[in-house]
Amino acid sequence: MATFQDKIELRTKGHTDVLDITAEVGRIVTASKVRTGMVNVSGTGSTVAISTLEYEPGCISDLRRALDLIAPANSNYAHNARWGDDNGYAHLRSALMGTAKTFPVCEGRLGIGTWQQIILCDFDDRPRGREVIVTVFGDPQ
């Protein structure tokens, strides 16, 4: 049984920037030499989310539009009123979607679908440097 941990460092544009991090996660799974196990993918911070999506411009646009209805990017938030911030919507989107997900590793590869990519969403209202911690567990090859 092995534990392997690495980080992905990214620059985002903020404003619900949706990035495909499947290849980076896959490289860490390969480097871990785990054959059967699981991989935890965790975005650090309270204005990001980790999920999966068919990564094509239509689905990304649909996700952004839905989040604009659930948690509009306006100033009408108690968080903004309290702290003089403008990213209350970003905190809300992160809490609703979750910042970490765990996926299976099967035969040394990420056990997700062909049209299913792992995404990092950065909801914050400005470009940021982001860190995603990837932890792989399981039986070695």
Next chain:
Amino acid sequence: MATFQDKIELRTKGHTDVLDITAEVGRIVTASKVRTGMVNVSGTGSTVAISTLEYEPGCISDLRRALDLIAPANSNYAHNARWGDDNGYAHLRSALMGTAKTFPVCEGRLGIGTWQQIILCDFDDRPRGREVIVTVFGDPQ
């Protein structure tokens, strides 16, 4: 420390079909002989979700109605316009709810509540064969 992985194969009706997979997950936990640990339950694909629900017709109906408001099953999606598909809403529901969840294993059993069942939601717009990968980790009995 042991790793154990198995698959559940299901036929779904699509259209937000909600299936109770608790018994199948429980059987894999038992087969793993893990006493203390955790179990990852992951639906493969970008139009499914894994979550928990009190599995009774009222809660299932309430979940469907809420998702019909959050992501209506109409053709008004950029994904549909781009690809000639009709399942843009299904991709959106999957990204918002998440396709994988991890639960504790306590004294050799699934550590969830009495009225809490593990569900697979298939949002796609047609019947499908689905695969759920179940990975159990922990100290053996």
Next chain:
Amino acid sequence: MATFQDKIELRTKGHTDVLDITAEVGRIVTASKVRTGMVNVSGTGSTVAISTLEYEPGCISDLRRALDLIAPANSNYAHNARWGDDNGYAHLRSALMGTAKTFPVCEGRLGIGTWQQIILCDFDDRPRGREVIVTVFGDPQ
């Protein structure tokens, strides 16, 4: 490789009571003596959620207001009609947000952001005793 499991027992007020459980989770991570790994945090029951939030009154208020729109706390639920309950909204919120999350452990500590706290949400319509199961895995120090 070590597995360590403990429970957090809490009293909640219900009605979307949002509690910061970061310190308790952190104490269990420390007690586990895991240096590199992950920690699963799982609320038992079908009317709770586990997520992360910047734990300050503004963000808590914003989360409550958003959930009041997504799943209003009224009696208009099939679950209520069927069982004479009043907590249909609570089941729905739990299914949408999820009852369990898994985070990394890095250098013996919870690998989350400075402004990111782990929260238990109790959506039920009355005060309750709640149990959160915390499972830590990984390489020892």
